Amino acid sequence: MAYGEKVFKVRNGKKTKQYTWRARFLLPDGINYGSAPGFPTEKTAKEYGQEQEALIRAGRWIDPKLAQTQFGQWAREWMAAKAPRGRTNTTRWDRLDTHILPRWEHVPLNQINWFDAESWANSVGETHDDTTASHCLTLMSQIMTGAVDAGKLTVNPLFGRRRSRTAAIKAKNQAKMVKKQSAPATPELVLQLARRVGPLDGMHILTTAFLGPRWGEGCALTRSSRGERREAHGNGVWTCPTLQIREEVAEYQTRDPKTGKKGPMHFGLEPVKNDGSLRDIDVPPFLDDLLDQHEKRMQPHHNTLFCTRKGVWWRNSNFGRQVMRPGADGREALKATKGHAPREGWEPLLPGLTMDLLRHFHDTLQSQIGVADPLAHEQAGHVRSGIKAVYQHPTVPMRIDRLNGLQAVFEQAMENLGWERVWES
Template sequence: MAYAEKRYKIRNGKPTKQFTWRAKYRKPDGTEGSEPGFPTKKIAEDWGDEQERKIKEGTWIDPDRYRSPFGKFARKYMAERPKRGRTVGTRWDLLEAHILPKWEHAPLISLNWFDVDSWQMTLPCDDVTKGHCVSLMSTILTGAVDARWLPVNPIQGRRRTKAVATTPAVAPAGSDEEKVFTPESVLQVAERLGPAKGLHVITTAWTGINWGEGLGLQRANCLRVRSQPWGNATWQCFVLRVVQEVAEYEERDESGRKLGTVQRIEPTKNAFRTRDLDLPPFLARLWFYHLADWPFDWMLCTPTGKWWRRSNWLKQLRPAADGREERKKRQGVAYREEWPPLAPGMTMRALRHTHDSWQDQIGVRAALSFEQAGHKRPGIKGVYQHPTPDMRQHRLDEMEDLFWTAMRNLGWTSLWGRVSLVKPPAGDDLPNLSQTISMEDYRRDRRGYRSRSEAM
């Protein structure tokens, strides 16, 4: 049974005649809880009785917890709710740069939607980042509710207020040409990069594989075969199987302290990202050559067999896409020719956007375009509609045509001066790969072709 105690105020080390009442009640663990500052005995006893009633109902929340600073529970949440490595780093970046400077010392119970919404409107960042900040705060506060640190999440399910524009609208900084690249420019950049690095660029543009998924490709998952019934026969095509990715992120300990940048293999982001990417015939052929030549198990790695770091890859891609100045030969420095710009601003992410734009351009059905991009298709159609061999063949035919049209426009018949795209002469011991690689040729000649390529 709750009760109340009279507590006299202290002034200059001596009790005065002024007093308040302290509520006393029994906590779930058997210890005694107390709450000071009530003006009357009745109010203190009623408050204590209410706590014991909630304890019996199982709805009680310790006042010490909901008065805890937001930052304290945020660190507890981050330590006890681990996510994928890159996601953890992104969350800590949002906390340190935007959320904790404002809310670290705010009691959990003091947070309300009006204050949070007003705060996010003033953040000095883009609107997407503002949304991520509010979403992360809501996720943490929901965790506080689940952990019995809060009775309710005050910002859950609320729609953010967009900041009022104070300057006249201006044209977007980037044009469509900077977001989607032509097949010709993709091939030109790939030609500059050379066979292995160039194949990475071409594969990204023609399949939509993302950066980490490309680095995670191993030999056993390349040029696998998709088979589906088609009429009275079986339809087949070569695929790259995506089952993992290489994540590069800032590793942190449980308190958020940075431990350095690491690269690690992780499962794909979700079930939709685990997929088989259908290869147009020309790309299957290029991968056939690459598998024969490449000595490492990681198929899109550095020339020394290591995973590419983003910064090191950009040192390769930027001059190939943006161009570079001529460098004169001098002592200790080799001559380097000038490269005019081919595709300024090209990134691997932009190439993934390019691929999806190409899919829309050539009329790829939604069921297939979502699958190949690794996206979940929203709505009931995502449950009922699935790719058919006819859809797949249409996509491959159109992707193949994009390649050959670009090659004709460039006047090319080979890539990197070593991969001939012309039908081999009669009697050559290589399989006929002028337009495709047949399953029979691939299975029969793969071993012999690898030996022949290594000898060249």
């Protein structure tokens, strides 16, 4: 049973007549007693002890010693217990090392509150990208929720809170949005870009723009990734060509899951991001024909559809520097020199365009041509939320409408450009 215990103060090594009361209460093991000091009266100490015993009987008691665990210590335990995809693990450690742990490493879990966390996140948002600040706060909240689940805290003070930005962050975000509101890509410009960089790399650009695979998914496509969809329709079976998304090429700095210590760079195949990413993308007729031509242009011994001239996977940075930047941003003409042929100059076409923005272009096209939500989410590899994700499914007529819409967009763009072929040869 709980009781109050008198604790005399000590001054210069000698016990004085002044005292406070310490609460004593029976711990969950039913044998040992816990304690909490600093109460002014025996009654308040005993009442506190009785409250703790009531929480213990209800299964809601938290050991104060566990609640005083330092955030950095618990964050490492939490990270060691998780097993996300390699890239996700690396990204979490990067955020912990760069932003979170320098501020919260030695702070006890029970001393973290929303006011301090929000103020810190805003300081990160002012000096770095605001999205980074939000992601760091989200990761902190996940770790704190883990502390609740592990019986170290009763509640997560960060859970479900909406962050208020400072005026400086809002101004920076507004400037960023204005910059983003530049003219979007058009089918005509995408075709011009594909022609400019040549058929081998241009085919990668067209596939991303009209089908929307993520960068790593597109790099992982092989000759055998070209499949066929067969579904019952009317009195027969409807078929269409597909690209099967099963893996992705991932590139990142590995981290030890327990300590966060950096390991070697990883560059290889991994499972796709989530279950929604595992999909077959329906291919419109024009793109299926272009892929047939593309395979004939490829070296016979190359299996990867979109690769370097040596047949190896493109690195994202290399493709951007060697293909996208000169193709989209333009380049200066170079005269012939010893050992180098002359180079044609290119005017800017789509400054700042990236392969990720071409994926955005694909999803924008789906909205433009009215692709039904169940199919739009499936084809883009997005996980649809809500009850409609359970009840609604793509149908063959939806698929036919999407393919007809993409075909019409391509044909109209070719007509507008006055082209009969994407590439001259």
